[in-house]
Amino acid sequence: MTDSAGLSDLLLRWQEGRERGQDRAPEEWCAGRPELVEEFRRRAAALASMERRLGIGVSAQEEEAAEMPVVPGYEILGLLGRGGMGVVYRARQRGLTRVVALKMLLDGPHATAAQRSRFRAEAEAVARLQHPNIVAIDDVGDADGRPFFTMELLDGGSLAEKLARGPLPVDEALTLLLSLAQAMEAAHRRGVVHRDLKPSNLLFASDGMPKVADFGLAKCLDGGTRHTRSGTVLGTPGSLAPEQADGQNHAVGPTADVWALGAILYETLTNRPPFRGETVLGTLLAVLSNEPPPLRRLRPQVPRDLESICLKCLAKRPERRYASAAALADDLQRHRRGQAIRARRAGVFKSRPRWIALGMALLASVAALAFLGMREDDAARRSRRAAVELAPRVRHILHKNCRECHGEDRAERGLHVLDYGQLIDPRRHLVVPGAADESRLFQRIRDESMPPPEAEELPRVSLEELQILEEWIAGGAPPFPESGSMSSAIAATELSAQVKEIFAAECYGCHRHTNARGGIKIMNYDLLVNQRKVVVPGKPDESELYRLLVGHQDPPMPPRPIPRLDARHVETVRRWIEDAAAPFPRTR
Numbered sequence: 001m002t003d004s005a006g007l008s009d010l011l012l013r014w015q016e017g018r019e020r021g022q023d024r025a026p027e028e029w030c031a032g033r034p035e036l037v038e039e040f041r042r043r044a045a046a047l048a049s050m051e052r053r054l055g056i057g058v059s060a061q062e063e064e065a066a067e068m069p070v071v072p073g074y075e076i077l078g079l080l081g082r083g084g085m086g087v088v089y090r091a092r093q094r095g096l097t098r099v100v101a102l103k104m105l106l107d108g109p110h111a112t113a114a115q116r117s118r119f120r121a122e123a124e125a126v127a128r129l130q131h132p133n134i135v136a137i138d139d140v141g142d143a144d145g146r147p148f149f150t151m152e153l154l155d156g157g158s159l160a161e162k163l164a165r166g167p168l169p170v171d172e173a174l175t176l177l178l179s180l181a182q183a184m185e186a187a188h189r190r191g192v193v194h195r196d197l198k199p200s201n202l203l204f205a206s207d208g209m210p211k212v213a214d215f216g217l218a219k220c221l222d223g224g225t226r227h228t229r230s231g232t233v234l235g236t237p238g239s240l241a242p243e244q245a246d247g248q249n250h251a252v253g254p255t256a257d258v259w260a261l262g263a264i265l266y267e268t269l270t271n272r273p274p275f276r277g278e279t280v281l282g283t284l285l286a287v288l289s290n291e292p293p294p295l296r297r298l299r300p301q302v303p304r305d306l307e308s309i310c311l312k313c314l315a316k317r318p319e320r321r322y323a324s325a326a327a328l329a330d331d332l333q334r335h336r337r338g339q340a341i342r343a344r345r346a347g348v349f350k351s352r353p354r355w356i357a358l359g360m361a362l363l364a365s366v367a368a369l370a371f372l373g374m375r376e377d378d379a380a381r382r383s384r385r386a387a388v389e390l391a392p393r394v395r396h397i398l399h400k401n402c403r404e405c406h407g408e409d410r411a412e413r414g415l416h417v418l419d420y421g422q423l424i425d426p427r428r429h430l431v432v433p434g435a436a437d438e439s440r441l442f443q444r445i446r447d448e449s450m451p452p453p454e455a456e457e458l459p460r461v462s463l464e465e466l467q468i469l470e471e472w473i474a475g476g477a478p479p480f481p482e483s484g485s486m487s488s489a490i491a492a493t494e495l496s497a498q499v500k501e502i503f504a505a506e507c508y509g510c511h512r513h514t515n516a517r518g519g520i521k522i523m524n525y526d527l528l529v530n531q532r533k534v535v536v537p538g539k540p541d542e543s544e545l546y547r548l549l550v551g552h553q554d555p556p557m558p559p560r561p562i563p564r565l566d567a568r569h570v571e572t573v574r575r576w577i578e579d580a581a582a583p584f585p586r587t588r
Contacts, residue, residue, distance in 0.1 A: 007036055007043065014044055071143040074102060074150070082106060085115060085216055090153065093139075100138055100150040116147060118216065123149045125192045125218040133183035135203065135213040154211055156204030159264070163199055163271055170302060173268040176210055178332045181261055183212050185325035188254040193219045195252060197260035198239040199267060219252060237283040238273040239263055242316050245287040255318040258328055262313020262321075269306075270298040272463055274314060278533065288316075293467070300437075305341050312343040387475020394472045395480040397465045404458060404585060405451065417441075420479050433477040436470045445469070459583040460526040495575060496582040502569045525583050537581040540574045549573060 014029050026041040027034075068076050073094055080088040080101060091102040105119050126137045126149075139150040159176075162168065168176070180202065187194065194201075194215060201214040241259035243251045266274040274292035277283040292314060295307045309331050315321045322328040322343075331341045398417045406417040415430070416422055423431040423441065432438040444450035446466060451458040461469070472478075503522045511522035520534065521527050528535045534545040541547070549570050565573075576582070 006033060007039060010036065010040055011043055014040075069104060069143060069146060071102065071104075071141075071148060073141075074100075076102070085119065091150065093150070099153050101153045102148055102150045104143075104146050104148040119147055121220070122216045122218060123147075125215045125220060126151075128190050129187055129192060131183050131186040133179045133210055133212060134187065135211045151213075152205075152211075154203040154205050154213070156206050156208060158200050158204070159202040159210070159268070160199035162204075163267060167271040167299065168268045170269065170306065173265060174306065174332060174336060176268065177261060177265045178329055178336075179210050180212065180264070181325045181329035181332065184254075184257050184261065185329060187212075188257070188325060191220055193252065193254055194257050194260070195219055195244065196239065197257055197264065199264060202264070237280050237287070238276055240284070240287055241318070242288050243318060245284045251318070253318070254324060255321045258313050258321050258325055259315075259318075261325065261328060262310050265306075265310045265313065266292060266295060269302050269310075270295060272298070278536070297467070297470075303335070305335050305343070308343040309335065309341060383471075383475040384478070385475075387472045388478045390468055390472045390475070391478050391480050393468055397461065397469060400583060401459045401461050401465070402450075404583065418480070424477060431473055431477050434474060436473040439473055442466075442469060442473060458525065460530060462530055495572070495579060497585050498572050499576040500584040502565070502572060506565055506569065523584070529581060535577055535581050538578060540577040543577050546570075546574060546577055 010029055010033070017024065017029075026037050026044065029044075030037045030040050068079075069089070070076075071091065074091040075094060077090040077092055077099070080090050082088070085106055086103050087106045089102045089104070090099060092099050105115060123137060123140050126135065127140070130136075135151050135154065137149055137151055141148055167173075180197075184194065184197070192215070194212065194217070196214065196217040197212070201212065203211050203213045205211060237245070239260050241252070241256040244256055263274050275283060275286040275290060277286050292311075295310060296302050296304065309328070312331075313321055313328060322331070327342070331343055334341050395418065402417040406415045422428070424433060426432075428440070430439065430441045436442045441450075445461050451460070500523070507522040511520050520532065528545065529537065534543065536542045549565055551564070
């Protein structure tokens, strides 16, 4: 049994030593207690990871300075980034005076044999690839037991950074995917499957040339060493092909990268991944079971053929995707040239004589025309019925997100968002029944000008809520049902006001807008609930913020030795989350 008291004492000494700049191996900290080394290593790594996420403990500058390595032949200039296994530095190669990206194992000399083997496999995988759209390796070496390799430095940012500014133009997304598909075909021909293609692993040179990077999870198809057991889910949940999400690593081949390319195409066009859930498990289940939201519903300007290409890549079964990245590249080029793409299913008349096919097509057209009016009426009725069912949810969405500024007691710019007559007033064009794209309310929420970006404490309409609003308008924007008692809403507002006061008094010093440790802006409701999801409405025990406050997760919040929140304040936060975590009231 682990000596909990002894281990806690060692971890406390370790934290105090880190604050003084002491950098020792776990064996040194546990001198005289060798039986605690492995548990100490695991706990210390977990604490350090949580501190980096929350921005507490040692400052980023102190941590970077303490961990700056010494590599013969190179001058380390600064930290570029960290991943799950490696850390990348900006370095100048002496003699040649060129600046490169130098990647080392994150755990350095304390890395396990498996980590070293995977790191070496990454270097070997990239070294065998030569393509203008794949990052190139320059040098491989070892510094004091820490393996490293250097790559060309790409200072044009990542695709993830580009998408943070919005979706790409359709032509730019097409050109990008064509380059990536050709690069992955070159990798597949050399027996390398990437297995972790995603926007953050796609970098740009200063001239805009895209490059595939981070082959840390690459799989070699030539019978090389295996690093993954069957049943292990490897990669980033939203970027995994279904066979990867299901842990079927033996079945992962080039078509898994084709799937990932389809996911990238989807995200570049819509600015959201094709599959996402509230949790990692939820995302994996969506990848395995759900179909992605129709691409053209999210962005109607996307050509139908390009949507077909994307959906063929995202087929659940590998045999229904493009057989290779080359086949995907070929269809992208066909679409660019205006030719028929292969993603479209072959017609039922393809193998019949032309005159028979033509005659049958004419008969089908006559039949279709005969029933066209009835089908259109049925579709319109279904749309109206769906809109009627959605009306209560739309009222709830507007009440939750917009009432603070546009409610009965504070109707900014004369808009009371729950006044149905105002919404559909034809002079204001706020809601144009049947035409979401002409509705100013929908447009302003979609382009994120309502609420304004600087009003960070106000909630934002989520993408799912925006889709509900769009479908309600498309179905004719039927009236809201009569609202019931508002007592529960008033109570929820009072509770959220109390929580806002607690956060302002107890947490704002470390998590303010201008200096947010770990990126957590405690007064930013949208960030807490929708972006970082540290608050799960209705589920306190699943909310990371609450678990940190009550000490159910290490390290606690606030960090020692800062006094913990009063138990009454913690209970108020719990009740607020349990009662659906109503948005904070706006400061008057």
